[in-house]
Amino acid sequence: MFVNFRRINKCQCVRLMTTCLLLSVAMLCWEQLDERVVSHVKSYSHRYLGNHFAYINKSLTVSREHARAFSDFRYLLDHPDKCVGKDVLLLLLVKTSPENIDRRNAIRSTWGNETYIRNHLGVTVVVLFVLGAPRTEEGEPSWSKRSGVGFQGRLVDEDRLHGDMIQQDFLDSFHNLTLKLILQFRWTHGRCAHAHFLMTADDDVFVHMPNLVSYLRDVKAEGIADFWIGRVHRGAPPIRSKDSKYYVPFEMYPWASYPDYTAGAGYVLSGDVADKIYQATLTLNASLYIDDVFMGICANAVGVSPQEHVYFSGEGKAPYHPCIYDQMMTSHGHVEDIYDLWKAATAPQVKERTSGAMGTLYCKAVKIFLLCKPYSFNTYPCSAAYL
Known part of the structure; x- marks a missing residue:
């Protein structure tokens, strides 16, 4: 004993x-x-x-006056004529923070370079960076300083140089991401409603623009409506742990499940869906600060469901390999490596190595090895290896 x-x-x-x-x-x-x-x-x-979220939609519906409080902010930077007179295949809105100038410059030089896209891919893609106001030492947005200099002044200079930033005067913070989402749909509705597709992405996401443009061209040719693709989260429960960044208190969202939504790192909508989402934001309570979940709530309210695309990444990086690059759409978590990845992923040798019977067979084996593992990186699923 x-x-x-x-x-x-x-x-x-x-x-x-x-x-x-x-x-x-x-x-x-x-x-x-x-x-x-x-x-x-x-x-x-x-x-x-249960009731398939019908009660959630009813409970979150508010008056237009109440909903306006989440969107009625002054523009600090704006380019209302950015889409005028253009046949815009894709309006790409990149969520960024004021301090992330290096990330913005990297995107401008690689996958978000409008001149490269127009000259090499033959389409018009409008790329804009969406942000709120920077914080000052006193905790107030820097635009409120009478001097007009400081961080906001540097943003004004950056926008004067590139002409690609959209900014409103709410504080740029994690808990205001839903305000940034609403800004994107409001701007699209008022400034670029004729764009065939809208994409929203984080500023640490890599977008394989040649692959994405080719795919969207095919979708456009088929005339598909109610189009919404990305990495889909189905049946996700709210996180109730206070230690989590994504903690949602019961008082904010008392139900056991979220409607289906796509990971906020990057997803694409057709123009008709973008307009429906905008209309939904006019009558829904946007207090929930997890923007991709709020997007799912809006979509559910207007009867739109997301579609899974296996080559849209979740929170993880895609494996570095030509066989992955051949079908890659997005990959998350790229900052310092974005220049090297752009060069490697768009190199002509990628198609040479992955085409033909032998290339196809080789890549299938490689992708099974890279993607079909007994643990998940929250990137491409094993099923992507068989496409």
Whole structure:
């Protein structure tokens, strides 16, 4: 019953310590797993046995006057004529923070270079950076300073040089991402409603523009409506842990499941869907600060469902390999490597290595090895290897 510690040798002591360590890790993992399992069981029960979010839509509906509080901000930077007189295949709005000038410059020099797209791909893609007002030392937006200099002054100079920034006077912060989302749809509705497609993306996302343009051309030729693609989250429950960046209190969203939505890192809508989402924002409470979830709420309210595209990344980076580049649409988490990735992913050698019977067979084997692993990087799923 009692352990005689004097008779335990060194080997037995190591075994005992290892066993205790493994049990501790197993208990910790089970606690986390149990919480996730319970959350998802509740989520799917609400989703399939409940009212299919009809009550959520009704509960979040507010008056137009109330909804206007989430969009009625003054423009600090604007380019109302950016789309005038152009046949815009894609309006690409990049969510950025005021301090991320290096990221913006990298995008301007690579996948977001409008001149390259027009000259090499033969289409018009309008790329704009969307941001709020920077914070000052006192915690107020810097535009409010009487001097007119400082961070906001540098943003004005940057926009004067490039002419590609849209900014309103709400504070740029994580908890105002939904305001930034509403700004995108408001600007699109008023300034570029004739664009065939709208894409919203983070400023640390890599977009394989040649692949995306080719794909959207085919979609446009088919005349598809109600088009919304990306990395889809289905039956996702709200995160109730206060330690999480994505914590949502019960008071803000009391239901067990979110409507389907696409990862906010990057997704594409057809023009008709963009207009429907804009109309939904006019009558919905936008207090929920997780912008991609609010997008799902708006879409559900107007009867639009997202479609999975396996080559749109979630929160993870796609593997670095020519066989991946051949079909890549987006990859998340790229900052310092964006120049090298752009050069490698768009090199002519990619098509040469991946085409033909041998190239196809080779790439299928490579993608199975890279994507079909027993753990997830939240990037392309295993099914992408078979396409």
